[in-house]
Amino acid sequence: MDAEAARLIGAGLACSGMIGAGIGLGHIFGNYLSAAIRNPSAAKGQFGNLIFGFAVTEALGIFSLLIAFLLLFG
């Protein structure tokens, strides 16, 4: 296989890491929402934890995006 083609395919494959981040974000926000609906008064206190979880999960997604960009432009 051509090295160029392999590079492009690799970039595409690297992006599939974002699938996991998407699922994880869905879990985080969905669970936050269901918890917030059950106990709205406690929702505000957990906002920081929500953002922490969002940041960590999204960071993993960003890493795969980073690898894809490195393969494309690096």
Add this chain to the structure above:
Amino acid sequence: MAAEPGKQFDPIRQFDLHNMVDIQIGKYDISFTNSSFMMVVAVVCICLFLYLSTTKKSLVPGRWQSVAEISYEFVADMVRSTAGRDGLKFFPFVYALFMFILFANMLGLVPFFFTPTSHIIVTFALAMMVMVTVLIVGFWKNGLGFLQLFNPGGVPLILKIVLVTPLEIISFMSRPLSHSIRLWANMLAGHIMLKLFASFIIAMAVGLTGAFKLGAIAPAIMTIALTPLEILVAFLQAYVFAILTSVYLNDALHPGH
């Protein structure tokens, strides 16, 4: 609509550009397209609306005049409350942006009309216009003091240099991008949804047999329900674009607040 099978219900085809007048300067293609045509139509509509509604300047405004006055006051209040009194100098700019986007969005909802704001290059050009204005005004009014915007107080120096200032700069520079994506994505998604549901009606009414044809009522109801939502989105996005423009102008006029 051309009746090529398969292509008929393609919801993306409504965003195709067609050259109306071919103009070529050097290697640049600056043809007059249907997008440019709709922009001209929007501008002409705004001019006609504002001109005709204010020719008969009566003390007790008629219907048209009061609509024009409301649009004026709405934007003026918005600019005053977000950018302060000296922000009113930029009222014509914000008003022009608001009216242009509003009319482009609203006219795009008319069947068979094209929506210029559903192309990201158009919204990006508008957002860059805002950005360049903000930069020029910021440096003109405050000189290098405008850079205070990137220098928030109450942070240790090391942290400031390594993290906070780059973050501020990136946030600032990403504004035109997010500003344009917001408007573009809203218009694009709305039009695709409308077109999809509208094509379901035809597909079900033509494709199914007998009593199943009545199933086409469901997407018809959905289309009818989506249309007012789209009108609301069209207005809301023009409003959001204008209010964010005045927020950014506020940053340029009063950095460090």
Add this chain to the structure above:
Amino acid sequence: MTVLRIEHFIYEGHSLKQTPKSSQNQADALEALGDKVKSAQKARAPDLDEEASGWAVGINYASVFTGAVIVGGAFGYGFDYLVGTKPWGLMAGIILGFAAGTRSVVQMAKSMMDEDGVETGGKDAGGES
């Protein structure tokens, strides 16, 4: 909105005919009327934040986050291009852009929550605007 302004106008014209002695009274009354007009206008103005659909809010967040990441990456790439530190600038740029995007999203969510709190809670923030 317009009708109220005309009342205001008529009232002003009326006040000009008054003797100077009662002008203080008139000014007070005028101020009170102005307040009334303002509150009426506020009551009539459409509450746009309330009507914002969840869809628009979602696109708003996504655009802010994506924009920051893309601009951060572009900065990093440009830095690489100029200085010649091939992959590192891009990496640092994307991570910084991610941080900036997260921060903007957090700020937006915070301001939105505060607005909600004001609507259900007290009037303390309403006075200053």
